[in-house]
Amino acid sequence: MDELDARLLVTMRAHPRIGLTELARLLGVARGTVQARVEKLTARGVIVDFGPTVSAAGxxxxxxxxxxxxxxxxxxxxxxxxxxxxxxxxxxxxxxxxHDLLCRVVARSTDHLQEVIARILASPAVQRTDTTIALSTQIPYRIEPLIASSHEDR
Known part of the structure; x- marks a missing residue:
């Protein structure tokens, strides 16, 4: 991944509904270049989807x-x-x-969380659970710092 790929990804994350023409304008490159880069990054599995990010709390x-x-x-x-x-x-x-597996679980309430855990434990394949409730999110999921530094790591 080079600097243009990194700039492209960071810009797409900052403006998820941006079109290719506007993306090309912001990056100062041809629309065809942007389209080719997006296709390449998608084929390589770097870009995995274009859907909206949905909040579980929402x-x-x-x-x-x-x-x-x-x-x-x-x-x-x-x-x-x-x-x-x-x-x-x-x-x-x-x-x-x-532990063998780590699950990210959401629930409507702590009572509902207890029901979800009971459902998990209903499987004879699951021997034991250990649960931690997140009180707050200090750093939400982010990929931009990694993208920005990835072309520098080489």
């Missing part, structure tokens, strides 16, 4: 929790399938260490 789920799971030996696929069926689970990551 959908009525203001509680954010991180739930660590310990999975029964050899039952990871079964656990992941059970988790896939729980709509309040936004992400699941395989991890190293004493």
């Amino acid at each position: 959908t009525g789920h203001p509680i954010l929790a991180f739930v660590w799971l310990q999975i029964a030996q050899g039952r990871l696929a079964e656990a992941v399938q059970a988790l896939h069926d729980v709509p309040q689970i936004l992400e699941v990551h395989g991890t190293s260490g004493q």
Whole structure:
């Protein structure tokens, strides 16, 4: 990724509804250059979607929790399938260490969170959970600093 790719991505993140012509104008390059770069970045998996970012709190789920799971030996696929069926689970990551999976979970209330955790524990593949409720977001998801520095790392 070069400096133009980095500028393109940072500008697209700052102005998610921007058109290619306006993007080209802001970057000082031809529209065809912008289109080719966007297609290249999409093909390489750098740009993964163009959809809106939706707030879970805005959908009525203001509680954010991180739930660590310990999975029964050899039952990871079964656990992941059970988790896939729980709509309040936004992400699941395989991890190293004493836990096997980390889930990002949202809920309408703490009572609802308890129901979601009970649903997770209903799977025989899940042996144990450890839950932490986020009280605030100090640094929201961001990618811009990484993008800006990525062409400098080489």
